[in-house]
Amino acid sequence: MNDNEYPMNTDSIDEKWSDGEREILRATYRAMVEHGYSSLSISKIADELGKTKASVYYHYDSKEELLVSFLDFVVDRFKSDLAEERTEPPDTALENVIERLVPLELDDERFHGQVVLLELRSQTSRNEAFRDRFTEINELLVGIVRDIVERGIETGTFRDVEAARVAEHIVATVNGARIDRVSTDRGAAPAAVRVSLSSYIDSELRKRE
Amino acid sequence: MNDNEYPMNTDSIDEKWSDGEREILRATYRAMVEHGYSSLSISKIADELGKTKASVYYHYDSKEELLVSFLDFVVDRFKSDLAEERTEPPDTALENVIERLVPLELDDERFHGQVVLLELRSQTSRNEAFRDRFTEINELLVGIVRDIVERGIETGTFRDVEAARVAEHIVATVNGARIDRVSTDRGAAPAAVRVSLSSYIDSELRKRE
DNA sequence: GTCTATAAGGTGATAGAC
DNA sequence: GTCTATCACCTTATAGAC
Numbered sequence: 001m002n003d004n005e006y007p008m009n010t011d012s013i014d015e016k017w018s019d020g021e022r023e024i025l026r027a028t029y030r031a032m033v034e035h036g037y038s039s040l041s042i043s044k045i046a047d048e049l050g051k052t053k054a055s056v057y058y059h060y061d062s063k064e065e066l067l068v069s070f071l072d073f074v075v076d077r078f079k080s081d082l083a084e085e086r087t088e089p090p091d092t093a094l095e096n097v098i099e100r101l102v103p104l105e106l107d108d109e110r111f112h113g114q115v116v117l118l119e120l121r122s123q124t125s126r127n128e129a130f131r132d133r134f135t136e137i138n139e140l141l142v143g144i145v146r147d148i149v150e151r152g153i154e155t156g157t158f159r160d161v162e163a164a165r166v167a168e169h170i171v172a173t174v175n176g177a178r179i180d181r182v183s184t185d186r187g188a189a190p191a192a193v194r195v196s197l198s199s200y201i202d203s204e205l206r207k208r209e
Numbered sequence: 210m211n212d213n214e215y216p217m218n219t220d221s222i223d224e225k226w227s228d229g230e231r232e233i234l235r236a237t238y239r240a241m242v243e244h245g246y247s248s249l250s251i252s253k254i255a256d257e258l259g260k261t262k263a264s265v266y267y268h269y270d271s272k273e274e275l276l277v278s279f280l281d282f283v284v285d286r287f288k289s290d291l292a293e294e295r296t297e298p299p300d301t302a303l304e305n306v307i308e309r310l311v312p313l314e315l316d317d318e319r320f321h322g323q324v325v326l327l328e329l330r331s332q333t334s335r336n337e338a339f340r341d342r343f344t345e346i347n348e349l350l351v352g353i354v355r356d357i358v359e360r361g362i363e364t365g366t367f368r369d370v371e372a373a374r375v376a377e378h379i380v381a382t383v384n385g386a387r388i389d390r391v392s393t394d395r396g397a398a399p400a401a402v403r404v405s406l407s408s409y410i411d412s413e414l415r416k417r418e
Numbered sequence: 419g420t421c422t423a424t425a426a427g428g429t430g431a432t433a434g435a436c
Numbered sequence: 437g438t439c440t441a442t443c444a445c446c447t448t449a450t451a452g453a454c
Binding site: 041042043053054057061062063 | 428429430
Binding site for chain 1: 245347378382401402
């Protein structure tokens, strides 16, 4: 389902956005971290960019167009952050994906990234393009987990469960924990969920005897 | 932890808000459903109220104050919607709570309620009062589930698991499914999570032999 | 309590010079 | 590509009449 995924962390030859556009998208990201989605404006983006509003409008015809492009930018980062070698044994692969999605420690940069994602997610009911992207993200996550579980069943590591159903469960739990982390002060919750997920994987997936 | 909870659906004697305030809060709710948090304005609320902006400012000194009051209003509704007799046996009590939080069918009214909650939740990183309320909501949910699980352990229905940890897991899963529902087009996901949660409860909680 | 009128400033967006 | 200047409009909030 995802053949052409490369780690785009480094700014390699990437034709998706021009240099000017990427500078604007990066400025948008900073403006969003600082001011939040609901008080984001072209002026604030331009300030962050170090140029004037008119410069922004040279690259984007409207705020709406910029925001959809920004959403792609953020989703792209999320996806490439997730892209990883999948050669490890299924049980450690599963644990690695979970660790990546719900790390025990979350540095400021990733924390801000999750806040931005949550703020964008809150726009899904009002904007179809937004809803499409988050549908895509969740399907990607479920697909990754499902593939690992299926591989585990084939190799005999896991019991013969319904992979799709288990994947939905794990992704829902992971998403719940992620959103809890950025929207409450319940610092201990992510760790509790991590432990509980391991236990779940153990009792529902891992073969006994 | 929650002795004084009554179903406040009907407008009984409730000293928390004056009649005028409640009218404004209800108008705010309608305006929010229609326009979304990020384009919510006093004008739109006044329009929905059928009065002028100045009338709103007679009851609230600032938009900020109104919004925090509105948050209380919404959280209150959420809590009273959850308040329920807890006399059923633990296993059905648990299933009922889950059914209530992640119903298989979601009518428009409740759907809008969850959208509003998600939009308010997206403000948590920018506003401490908001974060406090959502911390409270999640702790309430975890508390409800934990109590049921503990009761199940005492009565011998459930195995002797770590109730707090299992509660965190269930609440995270439920929250993930709830947010998935309002922010993606993955219509089948909530049902899949429901099935998977039942299976989880069965294998992790329910006593065998 | 609700109104009209108004203030001061921010918003998205465009025209035209360089 | 970036700038200045400008537009019409919307924003939060207040003053004062009724």
